Amino acid sequence: MSENARIRTRTLAKLAATIVVAGALLAGLLLPWVGGTGLVARNSASLLDALPVELTDATPAGNTRVLAADGSLMTMFYKHNRTPVAPDQISDVMKQALVDIEDSRFYDHNGLDVQGTLRALLTNVAAGSVREGGSTLTQQLVKQTLLQTATTPEEAAAADEESVARKLREARLALALEEKYSKDEILTRYLNIVYFGHGAYGIQAAAQTYFSVNAADLTLPQAAMLAGLVQSPANDDPIANPENAQVRRDQVLQRMLDLRHIDQAEFDEIAGQPVQVVPGQAPPNGCIDSSIGGFFCAYLEDYLTGELGLTQAQIDDGGLTIRTTLRPDMQAAGDQAVLNTLPMGDPLAGMYTAVEPGTGNVLAMSVNRRFGCAEADCESVVLNTVASQGAGSTYKTFVAAAALQRGFSQYYTQTTGDPYTSRVYRGPCQGRSTNGMYCVRNAGRYPATLDLERALYMSSNTYFLALEDALGSIEQPVRMAEAMGMNFDQPNQTPADQIIAENNGSFTFGPYATSPLDLASAYNTLAANGTQCDPSPVTEILDRTGQPLTDADGNPVVLTPEERCTPEAIPPGVATTLNQMLRKDVEPGHSGQTGSRAYVPGHQIAGKTGTSQSNFSVAFVGYTPQYTASVMVLNPKRNQNVGGFGGGKGATIWHDAMAPILQSQPNVPFPPADPRVQEGNTKIVPSCGGVNDCESRLQAAGFRTIVVEVDSDRKAGVVVGTSPAAGSRAVLEQEIAIQVSNGSAYVEPTPTPTPAPAPAPPPAPPGDNGGNPGGGRPGGGDGGGNDGGDD
Template sequence: MSAARRLATVAQLLAAVVLAGVLVAGVLFPVVGGLGVTARNSASLLDALPVELTDETPAGNTVVLAANGEQITGFYDENRAPVTGDRIAEVMKQAMVAIEDARFYSHNGLDVQGTLRAAVTNLSAGVVEEGGSTLTQQLVKQTLLQTADTPEEAAAATEQTLERKLREARLALALEQTYSKDEILTRYLNIVYFGQNAYGIQAAARIYFSVDAADLTLPQAAMLAGLAQSPTSDDPTVNPEAATTRRNQVLDRMAQQGMVTPEAAAAAQAEPITLVLGAPPPRGCVQATVGAYVCDFVQRHLTQTLGITQEQLEHDGLTIQTTLDPELQRAGDAAVLDTLPMGDSLAGMFTAVQPGTGHLLAMSVNRVFGYDVADPAQESYNLNVAASQGSGSTYKVFTAAAALARQYSQYYTLTTSDPYVSRVYRDQGQPYDVRNAGRYSATLDLSTALYQSSNTYFLALEDALGSVEEPVRMAEAAGLFQFSDPGLAQQIIDENRGSFTFGAQETSPLALASAYSTFAASGTRCLVTPVTGVLDRTGQPLLDAEGQPVVRGDQCTPEAIAPGVATTINQILRRDVEPGNPGQTGSRAYVAGHQIAGKTGTSQNNYSAAFVGYTPEITASVMVLNPKQNEDVGGFGGNKPATIWRAAMAPILEARGSGEFPPADPSVVNGNTRPVPGCGSVDACRSVLAGAGFVPQTQTVDGSAPAGALLGTSPPAGGRAVVGQVVTIRISNGSAYVAPAPQPAPAPEPVPVPVPGPALPPGFPGNPPSIPGLPTN
């Protein structure tokens, strides 16, 4: 041994001797005579323990659970999984005591004899082979270190001063007075660091051997006990020789102390270290086992809405109970990828919520949640929540509902030209007109126009309502704007955007699903919520600063939309999906045997396509679009979106079944309408329409009749309209009139020549007297 090294060892010995002599005195007296060292706190053993050493020792990992209890992921900085003493193998407890504190069961927290023995052993070996601290002292030190909230607190827990040692010793004695030996040992085994970011024996057993702490064998327990002193240098994954040597030292110590027989120790030493490395628990949303984008929404909800800090998530051992439906999530994932490959320029988003609760059920997209911007398949931005493109004619439901709420009835009939020019709305100062995407009957009622998705009818319906305010307020009542700028609805109203009914506004897939779920729930609006409970480390509801649970249940508003309006809309939208309805657009979403309502939508230039479908139990939207730039999606809402919806929902509906929608409300179906009377001229129409309580208004339109000729009314004669409503008298402008060709004069008929017959006697019955003005045979 070199002279310098021997001097260092002698110094350690002297320090140990001094410490051994003063520890007890330092605990009993506030001042250590001659040293001028004052304990930080009262020296009384009756002082209360710091909270860190009672019920605030490091908690386990925060776990995030799906609605069925399946673990999705966790949040943690240090991997911890505390277990009770009965879930730790007895051989593990013996191994730790043997190598770290042989007199553990006989001392009262301080071991003067052990300190001196360790000093002698270390001096003889020339290296530090034994620590002088008891397991109780080590528990104090590690607890204060691992619960430190500031760098200053962490430094105070490890500073090499006599003052810190005295405080540590006093707290160790107090711990021994408060807890049993088994409780102290269990707490120590749950806090000690074993390397590989594994804190505590359960985490270490899973990481190194893929077993629970209760199932550790003698060689495994000895290896883990050996890691406590130097988890880095004795790490078996990088230095198996050092780990083996240290393990064998533990086994020797166990045999010496009679914990195992020499033969058992020798047999264990003969075994090579055999690791069965386990993966650490999933950490964060990137590692979520299912529903990574739901996890992202959950995390933001916890920190931004419920006020739980990220620090709490990573260190407080919370249990987060989410609303995620894993089966629906996996079905949605598969459905999206069956239609659009992972990382395709087009993103397909399936987003589902539960009507009547607002519970977020699933968020699927052909992207992997991740932060590698160079990988087109990775995306950290939650596209299911983002509003990047419009959702087209899905917005027509809000205009239809507004009309029903105005008592227009589902039979409200309009006759429109194609294109139709609005008499109310303008497009940058110019007349606002729309065309239909396909061939439609000029005359439609509200029900047919909605499920067939006539553009011209719905602009005319907006005209009849007089402004866009009622459709926008209906959308607002349904919850469409809950993820938007708070002032957006009023801005649309102030600008009187006639395009509102055609879904030109950028729309969040989640908001779209949520709004339609209000109809599915017969008019009850619920804010989207992804969490049903947050439990603290003891399994009790986490409380806020006012002492109330941070999660206070669903946030729903009954009758946000009149129930009769909602149920009538549902029955109308069933015609868009279920068989037997000519002109329907969502038939590809149909799942046989189930009542399904839905609506398709496609934005201008086909930059996005959407389908929203729902049963009484699940509402799901599907949007397909390029989130980074405009791109033709190659179809309409009844194509890719409806196909994805069916693929996702079919296995769920077939496994679980579904309910039936309530019937339409007869008073809403019929509304406050009356028949539109017929009329034969423009002047006659003005008169009879006014007399029936309507407001007649003429409109010149393209027609094949002569200019000025009456083409009819809109709504037509026999249709239904609301009292006080404008009824348009449609007059031909003659643009398509073709005058008939002149007809040649008819040839004169030949004059018959009378042929004399036999004379009859006067008064004979076959020869009646002639009567002027009647045709004769």
């Protein structure tokens, strides 16, 4: 006897023994509930009480569908590729073929069929192989449901073990199911759950996989082939093993002919012919298959589990409908914009991240990478959300916002040297001896005297360190950043409390690792006039029945914008005033602006550039009342000089992404600035003379004073000015620096030689006064050359 024959004999013997034992036990254990040849169930209440919840669902859950904002399908999530269909969406010939080959007495029994089991046993023994199943369709439905809904290896093993106990449980649950559901419903549920091979669970997935048609359109030869797959999908696979599939299909056709459900002509037309398949593509599964926005999809998946608390099993097996915030038009424009500047897979990654003011809806996430694959131009990390490099001078906006909130005017003027040495913050000073005080230089030539508005859109380093000096600490700017939507909680980030404790004056220059999404979210608060909204990629999640998915307390898991947004997270007047100030960084006509490449003609656009230390990253954040988007360019693998500043690659990508969106719609203007914020709690700094005079005048005007020495070509001790300068605006109670020359560049003037006495004039004629109308010494009344400023 061959090895295959021995294996077949042992299998059939095991089947026979199991059926005999199970029959004996069933007769004893179920006798109180069933009686007669038809096995009519009694005392059904006790049976129904034992039904697991998995068996009381009307249909198995299908694939989770992920939809873009316009309703188009992005991708699906599934463990088992399944699309449940209603009874009228399955062809009658499919139902008949399956019943005939698997359970021909299906419509006659009540879940258990001793007669059918014995007939199957005899048929299979005679054939030497499994030709007919020994269980009813209802019993198979019980087994497949418990197997596919198992959440632990132990549950899966219990659903599939070869034991009398398992068969008894299946039999009992099959009786209960027959009491609860109609035959058509049980058959439909079975067809929706059974595995047909090639990853296809359920008849609709199978019809699409093998024939590229819907289950309602299956023909006789197609239905016969699929019905034959149920017992052995791998062995009878029509794609890999067409000969086996043909033999098995013909067995199904013969059974249908024997039962007179097809006639001889139909049988003869099909039997013996090769199987014909038209393979279809499997539905997309996961973010790697997303039709658009792969990185957005990955962010969504993380958000579902991390923020909303869904399990991966809910996502993969729940049959959910997830409506996202992604706008395909903005995503496509962002994708192209990044590639216009950086080729796909370039060592430098360009991240474009767009959000909506007033809702926090994430509209697009573009990177010059493909998501999730294994090639060199692929990336599995969502670079739009991770913090890797600093965002440079984009942080100056947080300092400006804190100053405006404190009462500083947008006209607040300071005169700073270059470099400027802080009076408050300690740190490096590029080799200068400053007693450990921090100092900075400007990146280029800047006016020594600037007001807050010009300093912001020109991005003066020295001004903003001096502004931090005026604020006294960086706590207010850090808290402002948090209020606007910045987070400092990723593993490689410095926590906000630590930044404050260190009181590092470099905060305004954005040295801290920054998430592109956080940066967009923070400026989004300005675009929404002070309303801060946590970013979200989803607007609605529906369960398998089409109802909003709820949490354990019965509340929808997706928060509304009203629940995610905080009105007046920062003062609205501060936001509207900053918006008008930052427009000058982008819109034409403002000398020294840094973000002009982002401008789209005909639209009001505000923005801010940023460049990190050593040019390891550049950033640009631009916004309108309708859209906010950040751009960061950096090498995510190592430190690399990006080249240029935020007004280069960053502003260019922003322009290319937003131009097609803005050009297709009318301009939406920003609200006007708040006059009270513009003016601030300020007074004009008075002019003064010596130190004592300056202290008296400044203190009388409501300011505090400090005397500081500065390099000057004036004599030591001479007052050379104040900071802020006389005539500019300063905040009441602000400390005004009285700048006194240290004489470092003073040169003692060379004494002027005394001129020789002039010769005496000739005597005047009598009565002539010599033409001297003043009657005094020559030159009298010219003021003696006193410059009035050196005392």
